[in-house]
Amino acid sequence: MRKFFHLLLAVGITGCAAQPDKVDHSEKAAKPAAPVASPTALTTQSFYASTYKVPDGPPTLIRHATVLTGTGTRLDGADVLLVDGKIQAVGQGLQAPSNSKVVEGDGLWVTPGLIDIHSHLGVYPSPAVEANSDGNEATSPSTANVWAEHSVWPQDPGFRTALAGGITTLQILPGSANLIGGRSVILKNVPSVTYQGMKFPGAPQGLKMACGENPKRVYGADKHQFPSTRMGNVAGYRAQWAEARDYLRDLQEYQQKIAAGGKDAKDAKPPKRDLRLDTLAAALQGEILIHMHCYRADEMATVLDMSKEFGYHVVAFHHAVEAYKVANLLAENGVCAAMWADWWGFKMEAYDGIPENIAMVDAAPGGCAIVHSDSEEGIQRLNQEAAKAIAYGARSGLNIPPERAIRWLTSNPAKTLGLADRTGTLEPGKMADVVVWNRNPFSVYARANLVFIDGVVRYDRKDPGVAPESDFLMGQPAAPGADR
């Protein structure tokens, strides 16, 4: 075991995201000198690795379309050239290699592939039978040891319907029953028999945490155990972080002894392997990115204080229905708010939801707004959710052009997943994750005509066979396509 552990430690750091901006580094400064490899490198994904490979395909030139680049720019009558799975160029009058497929884009709109940072596809799949209900390990308030990917059922028919809505990348999270729910996984929305075949190569994992009503209801009200209050919730997280810091310190000390060589190295013993603390220590190191389900403004402020106490960064508050009340605070702390357009009232902590939430977060100087779904229905039309936010914003005097709003579904979510350097915009060198829409996507009548993932057509509205149906729907006499 010890040898195995040592081997894991020796494995290099993955391509995990750099520390996000505006982290309070005061805790970090107090740490021992940085060791050669990250002590939490064992959290890297050398095992359970992605097996996704980009299939070869010819270049594609999309011509004369209205292009929203995801960087805040709109280009009319522009071309987008996809070569070898990457965006090669965006601009007017591009020359296509002779073997290119050409998509005539007159009247069409082109955007980056949409990204949903809050999905439970695969872990709460259709059909929603108990046997497939694998999203909440609701047996302990902290299950940082579990990985959502080990629950993902790649045959969830919802992946395909999300693809028809332009979703190319999605984060699958554990549910919110627990204070600390476990690790997320980032998937490319490609069909595969295994989740490894969908796994976004090199993407950092996330950590799902939850504020508020859910943990205290699941444990306090339903099971009569800790936590049963919001103060219990916070004590619960803090105890976990305190333990994780000790674990991290022990790992670092062990690693320093090994590095020093000689007798110290010989006698060195690693701390007992703990899968839960592996995750939390990696999160403290910024190698796993922290996504926190939090509705209420006051709870978000509490969590920000806690993140300073323990020296970590929350990349996004999810379901942030009260983000509009603290839009400036979130912006100042470099935290994104992931929101629905108009959901509210389905529980007490959602009572103050307003449809101007997204537009108001966007309006705060430096604000980072994201549209997320948490729903197998909503993920099919994030573009329409954004459209509603645009309309309510306009009614409130906040005029948001399409080229700005598209960032809520593309570059902003990419940033919180640590993937801003790879996807989320139509810039040369980025993955060719692209949607061709039949019209302005911010409309109820908008449909994706083509969805490219790494330059490969994965959805074609005119040719449903391009996106294979889930195994579950095969041979079902009742299936919608069975009679046609």
Place this chain on the structure above:
Amino acid sequence: MRTLRCILTALALQSGLVWQATQAADTRVRPVLIRDATVHTLSSAGTLEHTDLLIKEGKIADIGHGLDAPTGAEIIEAAGRPVTPGLFGGLGHLGIEEIGIEPTVDDYSLKVGAMRPEFDVSSAFNPDSVVLGVGRLGGMTFAMLAPSAEGGGKGASGTIIAGQGSVARLDGTLVPAAHALFLDVGGDAASLSGGSRAAQFMLLRQAFTEVRSPKSFLQGDIRVLTPGGRQVLQTYLDGSAPMVFDVDRASDIRQVIAFAQREKLRIVIKGGAEAWRVGSELAAAKIPVVLNPLDDLPLSFDAVGATLENAARLHEAGVKIAFSFDDPSPHNIRKLRQAAGIAVAHGLPWDAGLAALTRNPAEIFGVGATNGSLERGHPADLVLWSGDPLEVTTLAERVFIQGQAQVMRSRQTELRDRYLEKLRANAAR
């Protein structure tokens, strides 16, 4: 973001104006003339462009060209924008569920382990629920209160007869005469009928027998209804009000159709994820379907055939359709308009999409004389929209319910304005 300050300043002025405009006089006193609108009448008159609509004493006094404004009338220049009947908010918990997961304000289900068709949620209706204001601002003016049949967890359970509800208007009034009885059958209701969907019709047949052939029962026989329940069920067996069956699977829908024909019931199918597979039978039996246009996943084994084309296929088969979400929570019923637009994007004619939110549900639930179409003499129950009423970027600009202009404020706009103010203060800092 440099522009934020001036935007917000402009907003302050604008919202002042909006506030003034929405303090419209009581239309029972002050007439309103909407000029140059695209009027979707949902009547035989169809859609009328560049048309005026006059509201006098709460009623639609006239629809036509070049109408004169009576003295003191408020004049609204529509400039071609659409006017439609007030929209239908579906079947659910309006005014009987202020927030979810909170027993003190959730009154939509009876769990006493016995069939109680006499249970009527109308008496729990709260006209002061803030949920009504949110729906009103979304252009919804009427909805059908519907109880839910629910399992009891550790306690007593509900049964497949959820109980009754009636039409509620979003001005906070009820229409008790427009009532219905709600039943839940199929796989998701198996736990309410002893574990098998086969028992559902067995239990219903017994209930009907208790009403129709009381003498067939011997002393000591088990009965499923109370005397009050028998009395209430009798009124539905007479066909004076519809029985609404929540059912999705095609074979279950066929069972319901056969049952209804045998018992000569007036029924409505709710849910109907696989109703398109039974379209011609539903059309022949003249059974309307209230469906959720967004159902396109096999969320259960009863819904393997779910498709976004359900509405279009049923319409094509000649079935009268209306829209409702499956989720009976009332908070986001304004989204039903979007669902209608999505049905249109998947093959339903636009006019049929609007009818499924207006005329059809009004007729199905017995308020066709006051809701769902714009005709001379009807109470003014209508909406002026900023654009295509089925488009997500469109908002309701003015809403009239049963002759009364609605103030375009809700708890949500109050919250918005309080915090916009703070956002502005910060931008000015």
